[in-house]
Amino acid sequence: DAPGANPTRVRDELIAAGIPLEQSGGDVQCVDVSALSGQGMEDLEMALFLEAEAMNLRAPRDCDGVGVVLEARKDPSRGPVVTGLLRRGRLEVGACVVAGAQYGRVRRLVGYGGGDVDAIGPSEPFELAGLRGVPLAGDPIQRVGSEDRARRVARAREARATQARLDALAADAGLDAGTPRAFELEHTHAPVGARGKAAVAKMRRKSRLRGGVVDDSLSGDDDDDDLLDALDDDDDDASQNRDLC
Numbered sequence: 001d002a003p004g005a006n007p008t009r010v011r012d013e014l015i016a017a018g019i020p021l022e023q024s025g026g027d028v029q030c031v032d033v034s035a036l037s038g039q040g041m042e043d044l045e046m047a048l049f050l051e052a053e054a055m056n057l058r059a060p061r062d063c064d065g066v067g068v069v070l071e072a073r074k075d076p077s078r079g080p081v082v083t084g085l086l087r088r089g090r091l092e093v094g095a096c097v098v099a100g101a102q103y104g105r106v107r108r109l110v111g112y113g114g115g116d117v118d119a120i121g122p123s124e125p126f127e128l129a130g131l132r133g134v135p136l137a138g139d140p141i142q143r144v145g146s147e148d149r150a151r152r153v154a155r156a157r158e159a160r161a162t163q164a165r166l167d168a169l170a171a172d173a174g175l176d177a178g179t180p181r182a183f184e185l186e187h188t189h190a191p192v193g194a195r196g197k198a199a200v201a202k203m204r205r206k207s208r209l210r211g212g213v214v215d216d217s218l219s220g221d222d223d224d225d226d227l228l229d230a231l232d233d234d235d236d237d238a239s240q241n242r243d244l245c
Contacts, residue, residue, distance in 0.1 A: 086123065
């Protein structure tokens with residue numbers, strides 16, 4: 001779809017990279033498609049079908065549905081809506097489901113044809129409404145036995161994601177992720193990288209306010225006061241913005 005796109009050149013480069021395309025006598029299918037015009041989509045669907053048959057791909061249907069989030073958005077009338085695809089099992093209206101760190105009960109399922117359906121199976125694209133929040137693209141979708149179980153799974157996933165963010169912030173600041181001071185980094189909202197030093201400075205301020213002892217790794221910088229002032233200004237601006245909303 002890009003101006004000047006040359007599918008032939010791309011195929012030649014793939015072959016040169018050692019990928020055995022069917023055009024060169026290999027066994028890897030290559031289909032030209034266009035997202036703008038829809039050109040080649042039927043050919044792509046047939047190629048996927050033939051590949052699945054050749055690989056003898058099968059998926060169980062008599063188990064709890066497990067799939068993946070393709071897209072997710074907040075619809076003004078339906079609330080959080082997930083576009084997904086099941087890898088195995090079955091998912092039906094009324095089932096409890098977890099998608100990433102979000103959970104809920106399936107209130108509505110829309111099938112491939114655009115109409116409401118009662119249930120979907122493996123390899124069937126769908127839209128799902130009923131979650132309490134919007135998950136991320138790529139998050140796993142899983143049917144569970146009860147809403148309590150769904151809530152516990154969602155909280156566990158959220159805790160793991162929070163710990164991963166904390167580890168990244170702590171590593172950027174040169175701290176041990178298990179220390180209380182490293183935990184303060186989770187509440188600074190400073191991204192990893194350029195503002196890592198600012199995150200440490202704000203963490204030090206909190207440590208002083210609570211009477212904590214500052215490690216040597218957090219001391220010795222002459223420009224910490226400037227960083228603290230800048231962070232205070234940022235916090236004031238953010239508070240003013242919230243008041244205006």
